[in-house]
Amino acid sequence: MNWNHIKVFLAVADAGSLTAAGPILGISPPTIARHIARLEQTLGVKLFDSQHDGYYVTSAGKDLKIAAEKMDHAAQDFSRLAKGISGVGGGPVRVASGFWFSRFITEQMPSFHSANPSIDIELITGHAVANLDRGDADISIRNMRPLGGDLVMRKLGDAPFAIYGSVDYVSANPTAKSDARYDHCDWIGGSRGLDGLASQVWLKGKLKKDPILRCSQTLQFLDAAKSGIGLAILPKMVGDREPMLEQVSKPISLDNDEIWLVIHEDLKRAPAVRAVIDWLVPLFHNI
Secondary structure, rough: OHHHHHHHHHHHHHHOOOOOOOOOOOOOHHHHHHHHHHHHHHHHOOOOOEEEEEEEEEEHHHHHHHHHHHHHHHHHHHHHHHHHOOOOOOEEEEEEOOHHHHHHHHHHHHHHHHOOOEEEEEEEOOOOOOOOOOOOOOEEOOOOOOOOOEEEEEEEEEEEEEEEEEEEHHHHOOHOOOOHHHHOEEEEEOOOOHOOOOHHHHHHOOOOOOOEEEOOOHHHHHHHHHHHHEEEEEEEHHHOOOEEEOOOOOOOOOOOOOEEEEEHHHHOOHHHHHHHHHHHHHHHOOO
């Protein structure tokens, strides 16, 4: 059996679909499907029932998943310990974060590579929190404090939000600067998949009408606001850096607006991981 096929099996079983497993694995849905097909052929067992809303593990797949998880835990323990004690200062370091944090890190990347040419950073971007025990990433930047696990964490700061609109839109719609904005202005919101975001829950409680545009990715909020279509809630670390945007509200404190850096205990001595952490900490402290 190919161990990579088993890792793909576990990722799809946990994520529930090929699309959701893609960012975790760093490969495309068609490639994931080929891994699954080859594993099923090797085992002679059907692992998933494919339906329109996702992939569901079969009864046989559930039994095999238990054994596969034990294999995965052992492999990850081995890999982390080796990385932590190797003393190698170069190589890849995987950093998992949400879309806004990934965008911020990407913008600052030249400063890291100029000082650390032997270290490559792989950004894993998504709303799901990376499982560091499973080895989804080496470092996680998240907006909530983790509970449990053999994890080392550090608070990097806070990420308050505010309401923004393009300079032209605000000029043409002066009510954007008052509480009348919720009744009279056009708004940009999230589609159904983003309903649970703290910013969208807060916005839903304020609006008297539906947004004129719903986006499936948070980065689209920024592009839509810059285009002048309406107002959007954005992190200040993003909106304040956009000359085309104007902040029209006071900072908004939302649930889970803290910024935490998290690594597994086994990796705290890995030189490459340590170098990335030493770069990220002051970077986020200065936002």
